[in-house]
Amino acid sequence: MMLKRSTNSGYWWFLLPGLILFVMVIAIPFLMNIGTSFTTWQGVGTPKWAGLDNYARLFRDSTFWASFRNNLAMLIAMTIVPTLLGLLLAAVLYDYIGNKFGSGTASFFRAAFYLPQILPVAIAGVVWAWILHPNYGALNGFLETLGLENLTRNWLGNRQTALPSVMMIMVWFQLGYPLVIFMAGLQRIDPEIYEAAVLDGASWFDRFRFITVHLIRPEIFVVLLTTTIASLKVFGQIYVLTRGGPGNATLVPSYFAYQNFFEKANVGYGAAIATVMTLIIIVLTIIFIRRQSAEEL
Amino acid sequence: MTSLPLKSTLKKPHQAGFGRYLVLAALIIAVLIVLLPFAIVVINAFKTPTDYASNGPLSWPSEWSIDGIVAFWQRVDYSQKLLNSLLISASVAVIGVLLSLLNAFALGIGRIKGRVWLLILFMVANTLPQESLVYPLYYLSKEFDLYNTRFVVILIFSVIQSAFGTYLLSSVFSTFPKEMLEAAMLDGCNKLQLLFKIIVPVSRPTLSVLFTFFFIWTWNEFFLPLILLISNDRQTVPIAVGVLQGQRNMEATLSSASALLGILPCFIFFLIFQRTLTKGIAAGSVK
Numbered sequence: 001m002m003l004k005r006s007t008n009s010g011y012w013w014f015l016l017p018g019l020i021l022f023v024m025v026i027a028i029p030f031l032m033n034i035g036t037s038f039t040t041w042q043g044v045g046t047p048k049w050a051g052l053d054n055y056a057r058l059f060r061d062s063t064f065w066a067s068f069r070n071n072l073a074m075l076i077a078m079t080i081v082p083t084l085l086g087l088l089l090a091a092v093l094y095d096y097i098g099n100k101f102g103s104g105t106a107s108f109f110r111a112a113f114y115l116p117q118i119l120p121v122a123i124a125g126v127v128w129a130w131i132l133h134p135n136y137g138a139l140n141g142f143l144e145t146l147g148l149e150n151l152t153r154n155w156l157g158n159r160q161t162a163l164p165s166v167m168m169i170m171v172w173f174q175l176g177y178p179l180v181i182f183m184a185g186l187q188r189i190d191p192e193i194y195e196a197a198v199l200d201g202a203s204w205f206d207r208f209r210f211i212t213v214h215l216i217r218p219e220i221f222v223v224l225l226t227t228t229i230a231s232l233k234v235f236g237q238i239y240v241l242t243r244g245g246p247g248n249a250t251l252v253p254s255y256f257a258y259q260n261f262f263e264k265a266n267v268g269y270g271a272a273i274a275t276v277m278t279l280i281i282i283v284l285t286i287i288f289i290r291r292q293s294a295e296e297l
Numbered sequence: 298m299t300s301l302p303l304k305s306t307l308k309k310p311h312q313a314g315f316g317r318y319l320v321l322a323a324l325i326i327a328v329l330i331v332l333l334p335f336a337i338v339v340i341n342a343f344k345t346p347t348d349y350a351s352n353g354p355l356s357w358p359s360e361w362s363i364d365g366i367v368a369f370w371q372r373v374d375y376s377q378k379l380l381n382s383l384l385i386s387a388s389v390a391v392i393g394v395l396l397s398l399l400n401a402f403a404l405g406i407g408r409i410k411g412r413v414w415l416l417i418l419f420m421v422a423n424t425l426p427q428e429s430l431v432y433p434l435y436y437l438s439k440e441f442d443l444y445n446t447r448f449v450v451i452l453i454f455s456v457i458q459s460a461f462g463t464y465l466l467s468s469v470f471s472t473f474p475k476e477m478l479e480a481a482m483l484d485g486c487n488k489l490q491l492l493f494k495i496i497v498p499v500s501r502p503t504l505s506v507l508f509t510f511f512f513i514w515t516w517n518e519f520f521l522p523l524i525l526l527i528s529n530d531r532q533t534v535p536i537a538v539g540v541l542q543g544q545r546n547m548e549a550t551l552s553s554a555s556a557l558l559g560i561l562p563c564f565i566f567f568l569i570f571q572r573t574l575t576k577g578i579a580a581g582s583v584k
Contacts, residue, residue, distance in 0.1 A: 123560060
């Protein structure tokens with residue numbers, strides 16, 4: 001007991017540098033942003049108090065709602081599709097390819113699917129912006145080579161195709177992340193459970209549905225949460241690919257905030273958008289923490 | 298990625314079935330689709346504009362030319378961008394790990410009062426959208442004459458990354474063997490010695506995972522560097538490549554060369570760090 005007490009004192013000092021910097025770089029700017037969201041401000045001069053005006057305006061702003069609708073599209077492309085595909089692929093690679101062609105083959109596939117994830121988001125955007133370019137892009141060039149000129153189009157510059165194109169790119173980019181996590185999760189499952197199921201006559205799909213999905217629920221939860229938050233923060237790809245256009249077809253909240261901060265000099269309004277985003281993300285994080293601590297108990 | 302062998306679940310007698318080759322074929326097609334963009338970037342980065350114009354994007358280069366790559370390199374002063382990215386990422390990795398270490402030492406080993414709340418604070422900070430910090434950071438860095446300096450970017454990302462590092466390391470440290478700590482204390486170790494002579498050597502693997510992640514995450518950052526680093530000689534690789542994308546007069550081969558030069562460093566890191574990364578991703582998902 002003596003020892004314990006003496007070892008527990010004096011640790012505060014070690015927290016000091018981290019905490020001071022944390023206050024400077026995160027806490028103060030964070031509070032300043034909330035403060036700014038209650039003002040009208042051009043970025044220069046004195047901010048004018050506006051109360052809840054910015055928030056009231058947000059709720060009436062069809063552009064803001066458009067950005068949120070597009071965010072749902074990003075949620076489908078970055079969370080739902082990659083999680084489902086990732087689950088299926090992880091199970092196939094682990095429980096089928098791994099058995100029939102060896103674990104090396106399975107590892108090779110995992111690495112290949114993971115490759116897009118190593119790119120900075122902006123570079124991934126550049127790769128695709130080039131492939132989808134209307135004049136010199138590889139996709140249109142490819143279609144022409146095949147004699148399918150009537151299928152060529154301005155993929156990112158066209159209202160109908162811009163959002164689906166961006167969604168496809170997001171799936172391509174994101175797929176490797178759940179795959180790697182799910183395959184890691186599968187490794188902690190006792191093989192005997194599968195063996196017993198096989199003896200009981202369970203088909204591959206039964207095993208997938210009743211064992212795999214069930215036992216890697218913690219991993220599924222982590223993936224769903226982290227990718228949901230990531231989908232709310234999408235910026236780099238949009239900046240490089242479409243700048244939110246054409247019109248607002250691919251506008252996302254993050255880019256909308258950026259526009260208000262740095263292009264339209266509506267700093268107060270931009271701050272309100274950022275605050276709403278933050279609120280959603282904090283709620284998701286709290287759900288996550290509660291769920292995690294519930295599981296640990 | 299091949300470093301982590303997968304345990305196979307079942308060793309059962311092979312059924313003669315043809316089905317498994319169908320599954321394999323489907324997977325190979327899926328992988329080819331995923332890898333196709335990389336392949337077209339590579340072959341077109343080495344083409345001449347005339348070759349591209351006459352033979353299209355899918356042909357093999359009629360002769361391998363590095364003109365496009367050289368042209369892009371010179372146009373954006375790529376050596377400088379590489380240097381900036383390296384300097385920023387490496388500094389953030391070192392400072393970020395150090396800050397995480399000190400924080401986690403107080404929280405995970407010292408178990409100081411209010412540690413749960415502090416941990417929640419760091420966790421929340423880690424998930425905050427950068428949009429909610431960006432304007433004040435932009436404004437304050439101008440006020441303090443730090444705008445458009447690599448220093449301010451290093452400082453900001455060190456703190457942002459250490460929020461994650463603190464969270465992860467604290468939970469690792471909270472399971473640190475008590476006997477080892479007590480033995481060191483009885484031997485007359487002070488806290489600084491305890492941290493650097495006992496804890497750091499023992500947790501080297503975790504620290505190197507953190508270092509790798511901080512380095513790569515910082516390298517890949519786009520939003521804050523885009524806003525805070527405006528002059529050409531301070532920009533990082535993703536910013537240089539990403540911003541140039543918007544310019545109209547790019548040729549196909551130049552675009553492709555820029556994409557290749559953006560991909561290459563990450564590919565090299567991937568090869569160097571793949572073991573650490575694989576371990577880290579797996580660990581991160583359980584923590």
